[in-house]
Amino acid sequence: MPEFSKQLERLEAIVRRLEAEDLDLDEALKLFEEGVERLRAAREQLAQAELKVKKVLEIESPS
């Protein structure tokens, strides 16, 4: 799953474009669908309940 901030940035860009530009219905629909998908993914990430904690000793090598 993409990084949350990227997800949200893309969603904002989509909304701005939909709001500002006079788009073909086809294109508007495509953007809308992507926006809905990004929103769903973002909400899913937000729903994550538990904080993951790692001690650095467990991840010696940079990933």
Add this chain to the structure above:
Amino acid sequence: MGQSLDLFAAASAEGAWTVAEVTRRARAVIEAGLPPLWVRGEIAGFKAWRSGHWYFSLRDKSAQLRCVMFAKQNFMLPAPTDGMQVFVFARPTLYEDKGDFQLTVMELLSTEQGGLWKLAFEKAKAALTKDGLLDPARKRRLPPFPRRIAVVTSPDGAALRDIQAVLARRWPIAELIVVPAQVQGAKAEASVCSALNRISRLPVDVLVVARGGGSVEDLWAFNSERVARAVAAMPMPVISAIGHETDVTLCDLVADLRAPTPSAAAEAATPDRAEVRIKCDVLGQRLARALRIASKHVVERLDRTGDRLVSSIQNRIERSGALLTAHSARLDALSPLRVLGRGYAVARDADGKILKRVAQLPSGKEFRLRVSDGEVDARVQ
């Protein structure tokens, strides 16, 4: 309790004391009779040995005392300089190897403004300033939605617990990477530097360096120039939360953000999940509305296009009508009937041939004459 000293007791068969016995006894007397005490004086002949031990004299106008401060006592202290007025808390003793009366110093405080710490702090701060490391323009912005948050702190301190609690509440989307370090004591400086070095190679979005409150000695590692430089060199933004709000350390000064407490550092590092949820809801609403508006635009455009189509056809029809009228007017003007209407007549022979000249009309010739409303038979006389 003091040891009794019998100066007249023979210490050897010859009736004389050995040097070692005298010094040993004298040391015992001194240590028994002079408990650890605070002494005030001026530093002179200061010398730090490679072993880490410090040797110097304390003096005033009329006397001086040899002093030693061992590495295990002074490791956290900035070195004093000759001429400095200090207080020492020391145990008077006798150094038997040399027979010197001396003070074993356990604590050393400068009487000057802020003491030794202040002095060392200002010195390091000046060095950092000179290298531009305290320039406000260096401060980086914190990432709005961090994915990985690293923390350098004591693995079992309250600071880590506080940070973890705040992150779990506000932004559990992130991954917390704990890099344990010794945050006080002789190894703290090296331990913190090595933790920082390790993190600098990890994909981390923001780093929190935290330590709970403590004495100026406890916070020493975070006032070390080495740690400050390591913090300044971190590739990601650093939030520093060292000690209480009133203690400003060098680490705080070079960090991109200084937080008053470890909890505050964790708050600064993260967005609030509840707020982000609201933000997402708003974006969802805008998305839906934008689509509605976009589709409305399309429908309107379709309508407009239809209107244009209709009106363009109408125009065309009207134009054709006008053309037709013009053409028929011209046709009408050319019609021979129209000429006849003005009083002219056409003469034709029996074959319908038009008779235009006198030669075609000899006397007695019969012909037909076409006038505006019909034909009549006629004859030339």
